Amino acid sequence: MSLLRRLAAFWLLLLPAVARADEGMWLPLLLKQLNEADMQKKGLKLSAEDIYSVNRGSLKDAIVQFGGGCTGEIISNEGLLLTNHHCGYGQIQQHSSVEKDYLTNGYWAMSREQELPNPGLSATFIVRMEDVTGQILQGMPANMQEAEREKAVQQRSAQVAQKAVEGTHYKAFVRPMFGGGEYYLFVTEVFEDVRLVGAPPSSIGKFGGDTDNWMWPRHTGDFSIFRIYAGPDNKPAPYSPQNKPFQPRHSLPISLSGVQPGDFTLVFGFPGRTNEYLTSWGVDEVYSVSDPARVKIRDTKLRLLDQDMKASDKVRIQYAAKYASLANYWKKWQGEMRGLKRLDAVRRKQQQEQQFRQWVQQGDATRQAAYGQILSQVEQQYKLARPYVVARDYATEAALGVELIAYANSLQNLVDLIQAKAPQAELQAAIEKARKGTSNFFRNYSATTDQKVAAALLPLYAEGTPADLLPAYVKQLRTQHTSPDAWQRFAASLYSRTKLASDADAQKVLDELAKGNAATLLNDPAYQLAAPIVATYRQQVLPTYTQTQDQITLLQRTYIAGLRQWQPERKFYPDANSTLRVAYGQVAGYEPADGVQYEYYTTLDGIMEKADPTNPDFEVPKRLAELYQQKDYGPYAVNGTVPVAFTATNHTTGGNSGSPVINGRGELIGINFDRNWEGTMSDIMYDPERVRNITLDVRYMLFVVDKYAGASHLIKEMNLVGGAGQAPTPAAGSDKKVKKQKLKVKREKATS
Structure with missing residues (x-):
């Protein structure tokens, strides 16, 4: 992009009343009045009623919130559910063991009887x-x-x-x-009866691993397949072998036609959280305080987990889901900081605030009374909150990032019941709940690994927390332990003396608590460390933090109301809050850096180019390599290869993982699974030039299910429409040399 185009785009973004192209997470209920015309102009062939309807089946009836934090879509009339591999990762892990390692090898149910139940999944x-x-x-x-x-x-x-x-x-x-x-x-x-049907091996479902996470070009087969079961009346029912596959009001047809630049795309799902209307002080808090602290802490923890996971298959399986969860936002926050810096986000917010002040001052007495002091009051609250935000981040990420401390704290309610002389029945019910929680906790816990984490995170907590918000006990530890070796000795002593680092010992502590004897727990060194940390957090940090956040919330509500009054011609969308939303845009590549042009698609050829048997992130399964050598692609090939992923301009965030990406005819063309690293600041500020959602092409999913796994019975359930797609159109001037350059740039970023 030329310098003039970049400057034009920059100044366009500064105009407060402009609704920026493809930005927004819209409420389906309001599409008719706010978005239908624009969507149809971009290529939608449906009506708003086809997307959201109460009176008849519509696209919304094929969309589910998968568990508590992802999205899934129905792709057959027998309840077949498609989502991301990383969304189903916890369930795949729970069914895995060293003997049956479904994480590594994948899992495919070849009959309904082999579909695996997942207690707690909805x-x-x-x-x-x-x-x-x-x-x-x-x-x-x-x-x-x-x-x-x-x-x-x-x-x-x-x-x-x-x-x-x-x-x-x-x-x-x-x-x-x-x-x-x-x-x-x-x-x-x-x-509540959702069963695992199929999952590719991690070498497909997590191909690229942490190296490629949030990056483009991407070659990850990030999908897993489940099935919803219902009672005989097709209504929700607890798990039962007698339950039947759910019959939905609508299931998504799957298009084999592929995508081209400029094609309309719609993402339907449950985005988690955005903060698009933050003030400059809020953006600065994210950029200067919270993100740096959390990245620093997680960087330390992830390094230690990685070492132990590579050294032990048992630890690898125990910590696979935990590691993936930690690493995901660790890398996202890094990209977010870079994006906010590149966009000069704090200054741009300040400019908007100055324009808002001018509008207020030019208004009548009513306007000035309503909004005249808002921004100065917001600034005051953020300044007051700053040390408490720091203390919160270090308490939750560092102190409670030590699993032993978090587990010890989980038993506090039992002590409270005993000391309050609660009825015996109430205590016993709490004990039984704690026993189940304890067994589940230790199933995926390594005391040896956690000890290393404690030795590294506790000094970070002690040094990073403002001194007046640090427990006296931890202040004493900080004075006594002034070197990494000293903290390692402290951790070794702590874990050797505690009774809360193994399932067997912890169950014995619960035995004592069941008798009404709290002394065993109260005298345990892990509990004695956890108790003052949590007490200080609850008594000294949380009250002021909550009070300031309440005030910021109140002021923010008024500020947003003022923005909407100031810009009546602008279409506003509410921040994401895990409710059903529609985002729409168009297929497009982008320019991540000066002199680099990213195409909008990747293929199986790129997987084989990245293949590296010495790097676990880039291992390629033998069967996939054979299919590549034989060019055995079935009906899923285009131009002699299989499309793997593509990018578009849809505004997405966490929670959109697993969301269907739908074309203008209402057909499934992909599964949303990520954003590009350069666009992760879109939770706070959207940049149409660089924000892209990354989508798994459904043709790669179908190829893996059919040709790799041999699960053709699943393909027969689906409604495949359209013929072989057109060959992807490369970006102007792209060739093999450009592709190699792109790969090099990506990997340099991934290791930064």
């Missing part, structure tokens, strides 16, 4: 949405304290939700939008 459909702002806020005083207001909102929300589902098997909840300026009701149908 799939949630949205039945309908409704604007209930009037019911929630009616008569609410404008000057009400935030804590009191929130209490009243929660009470009214519970009443509205309960009334909405009376006499049905549905569930419901109410969520705030625009900082609590609006409220929406969501009626849901939650299925």
Whole structure:
């Protein structure tokens, strides 16, 4: 892109009233009035009613919230559910052992009887949405304290939700939008019998590993397949061998036609959290305080986990899901900091705030009374909150990042029950719950590994936390232990003396607690370390932190209301909050750096170019290599290879993992699984030039299921439409030399 184009794009972004292309996570309920015309202009062939309808089957009826933090889509009339490999990773891990290592080898159920149940896993459909702002806020005083207001909102929300589902098997909840300026009701149908059907080996499902995470070009087969089961009435039911495959109101047809630059794309899912309307002080807090601290702590922990996972298959399986979860945001935060710096985000927010002040000053007395002091009050609260934000980050990431401390703290409620002389039945129920939790905890725990983590994270906690917010006991430890060796000796002593580092010993402690004897736990060195850390956090950090956040929330709500009044022609979307949203854009590559052009697609050829048997991130399964050598691609090939992934301009975030990427005809063309590293700041500031969502091409998924796994019975369930796609169109001037350059740039970034 020329310098003039870059400058034009930059200044365009500064214009406050411009709705930037492809930015936004839109409520499906409001597509007709806000987005339908723009979507159809970009290539949508459907109506808003085809996407979201209460009265008939629509795209929304094929979308589920998978577990608590991902999205999935229904791809057959027998409840077959598609999501990401990393979304199903925890379930795959739970079914794995050293003897049956499904993480490494993959798993494919060749019959319904082989589909594996997953206790605790759910799939949630949205039945309908409704604007209930009037019911929630009616008569609410404008000057009400935030804590009191929130209490009243929660009470009214519970009443509205309960009334909405009376006499049905549905569930419901109410969520705030625009900082609590609006409220929406969501009626849901939650299925609890969700079984694992298929998962590729990690060498496909996690190909590229942490090296490629958040990066482009990408060659990861990031998918797994589950099935929803229902009772005989097709309604949710607890797991039972007698349950039947769920019959959905709608399932997504799967397109074999592929994608070209400029093609319309729609992402439908449950994005987790964004903060697009943060003030400059909020952005600075993320950029200067929270992200650097969390990256530093996780960098230390991940390095130690990686060493032990490479040394032991048992530890590798125990910590696989934990490591992946930690590493995901560790790398995301790094990209976020780089993106915010490149966009000069703090200064740009300051410029917007200055323009907002001018608008306020030019207004009448009512406007000045409503918004005249907002920004100065926001600044004051962020300054007050700063040390408590630091203390929070170090307590949650470093201190409680030590699993022994976190586990010891989980037993605090049992001590409270004993000291309060709670009824014996209540205590015993809590003990039984703790026993189950303890067994689950130690199933995926290595005391040896955690000891190394403790020796490294405890000094970070002691040094990073503001001194006046540090427990006296930890201050003493900091004075006594002034070198890494000293902290290692402390950790060795702690883990040798505690009774909370093994399942057998911990169960004995629970035996004593069941008798009403708390002394064994109270005298345990791990508990004696955890107790003051948590007590200080709860008593000295959390109250002020919560108070400042409440005030920021109140002020932020008013500020957003002011922004909407200031820019009446702008289409505003509410920040993501794990509710169902639509994002839309177009297939496109991008320029990550000066002189580098990224194409919009990758292929199986790129997998083989990256193959490296000496690097676990780039191992290629023997069967996949054979298929490549034989060019045995079935109907999934284009131009002599298999498409693997593509990029588009959709605005996505965490929670969109597993979301369907749908073409203009309502057909599944891909599975969203990531963003590009250069675009991770889109949770705070969207850049149309560089923000891209990364999508697994459905043709690679089908190829793996059919040709690699031999699970053709699953393909027969699906509704495949369209013929062989056109060959991808390379970016202008691209050739083999450019591709090699791209790969080099990517790997340099991945190791930074």
